Amino acid sequence: MKKKLSRRNLLTKLGLAAAAAAAAPAAKAAKATVQKVLVTADAPKGYDPKDHKWQMVIDANRCIGCGHCAEACKTENHVPEGHYYRTWIERYIVTKPKPGSAETRGEVLVDSPEGGMRGFGPPPVPKEDIQQSFFVPKLCNLCEHSPCAQVCPVGATFDTPDGAVLVDPKYCIGCGFCIQACPYGCRFMSPVTRTAEKCTLCYHRITRGLRPACVEVCPTQSRIFGDLKHPLPDDPLQNFFKNNRVNTLKPHLGTEPRVAYAGIDKEVR
Amino acid sequence: MRRFNLPPQVVRLVLLTIGIVGSYMVARYFLTPKSFGQYGWYRGDALMERASLPRVYAGMKACDECHSDKLQQLAKFPHKTLSCEVCHGPGGAHAKDPDVKLAVLTYGHCVRCHEANPTRPKWHKQINIREHYSGQKCTECHVPHAPSEVP
Numbered sequence: 001m002k003k004k005l006s007r008r009n010l011l012t013k014l015g016l017a018a019a020a021a022a023a024a025p026a027a028k029a030a031k032a033t034v035q036k037v038l039v040t041a042d043a044p045k046g047y048d049p050k051d052h053k054w055q056m057v058i059d060a061n062r063c064i065g066c067g068h069c070a071e072a073c074k075t076e077n078h079v080p081e082g083h084y085y086r087t088w089i090e091r092y093i094v095t096k097p098k099p100g101s102a103e104t105r106g107e108v109l110v111d112s113p114e115g116g117m118r119g120f121g122p123p124p125v126p127k128e129d130i131q132q133s134f135f136v137p138k139l140c141n142l143c144e145h146s147p148c149a150q151v152c153p154v155g156a157t158f159d160t161p162d163g164a165v166l167v168d169p170k171y172c173i174g175c176g177f178c179i180q181a182c183p184y185g186c187r188f189m190s191p192v193t194r195t196a197e198k199c200t201l202c203y204h205r206i207t208r209g210l211r212p213a214c215v216e217v218c219p220t221q222s223r224i225f226g227d228l229k230h231p232l233p234d235d236p237l238q239n240f241f242k243n244n245r246v247n248t249l250k251p252h253l254g255t256e257p258r259v260a261y262a263g264i265d266k267e268v269r
Numbered sequence: 270m271r272r273f274n275l276p277p278q279v280v281r282l283v284l285l286t287i288g289i290v291g292s293y294m295v296a297r298y299f300l301t302p303k304s305f306g307q308y309g310w311y312r313g314d315a316l317m318e319r320a321s322l323p324r325v326y327a328g329m330k331a332c333d334e335c336h337s338d339k340l341q342q343l344a345k346f347p348h349k350t351l352s353c354e355v356c357h358g359p360g361g362a363h364a365k366d367p368d369v370k371l372a373v374l375t376y377g378h379c380v381r382c383h384e385a386n387p388t389r390p391k392w393h394k395q396i397n398i399r400e401h402y403s404g405q406k407c408t409e410c411h412v413p414h415a416p417s418e419v420p
Contacts, residue, residue, distance in 0.1 A: 042321040042322075042323070043317040043318075043320055043321040044317075044320055044321075047320065049308060049316055050308075061390060062390065063390075064382055064389050064390065064393050065386065065388060065389060066381050066382045067381075068355055068381075072326060072354075072359070075325050075326075075359055076324070076325045076326055076359070091388050093388065119381050120386060120388065122386070123386070123387055123388060127387045130387055133387055133388040134388060134390075135388060135389075155310050155311045155312075156311070157311075158309055158310065158311035158315075159309070160308065160316055161308050161309075166315065166316065166319055168311060168312055168315035170312070170315070170318075171311075171312060171315070200319060203316070203319045203320050203322075204319060204320050204321065204322040204323070204324060205324055205326075205328070207320040208320075208324075209330075210324065210326075210328040210330075211328065213325070213326045216326055216328060216329070216352050216354060217326070217352055217354055217355045218355075219348075219350060219351045219352075219355050219382060220350060220393070221350050
């Protein structure tokens, strides 16, 4: 038996369909708003990314290798246990040349036990054999032309207008191209989220006027952080560039890192 | 009588192309997040999502609200460059609720920075833990909030 579709019936159904079609985007928008509020309920108020340009620089002359920065980074950002670091410290030891070898220097030994986050023990070679030795804190180099952002196939990693390089964990597909592309080894695949992770310059802190965790706990002001668009009176960042001859890591790659180093040797890569 | 007598395969091809491009445009419209392109070729909301993560370290300003006397004392001594949380550990929970206590300090907090290591810069005060009054607590002679070489 065929059900008869009357004019009234048809009009009612068409009306309902139109109402549903009209309500769908509204419902979607409402859902999106609720989600956004839930996710960003704790977002800093009145922060405009275009009004800031953050930068971190490292004075390696002042680093004592205590490892507080690497430890604080792990705690602050809940970095997974194990050999995953968003920032770490390397110890460089240049040994004396062998007598009669006509060299200016011997071997270069680099180590970073547990990323330096528990400090460093005695050197692996006797003190008398050391020609030169220093610590180098490492982190995301905040490249002007980030290779990681260029290779991301889904636009999940990007340079923010305020100078950080972030990963969008909702978009990251975990392909790992960025990890291969980073010449500084600053990225890793999180075993928890299966997405790429890296130094965010403590984006959740700097957007509220706090310093990144590593800068906060650095006891010797080896890590210097500041806003280029709003320099403080007697700005430590400006003073750093005024008082030091600075260098960047792997300048020949054209990534133009914004993280500048003072007091590092040519061996540091 | 048709004015344009296009071959049927061309008509089908054109319709197919319009269909594919059209469905792509529709899908793109619905699947692209609202904030995509707000700052660049990425989802703009990701910035504030990242910024709304909780903090573990409170920062020195939070310490200054209650313990400004300690900070003023510290500012007169070489430890003036230290933030409270270097030694006392993360204080975000303590800043929110003062009943949550900070980590208990041991001598390990002193030697972590002050143990002699040939890689450490020469200007930094260092001691050899085995030779420097071994067995005694650092705080028997030194005051961390007012450190001095000669106690």
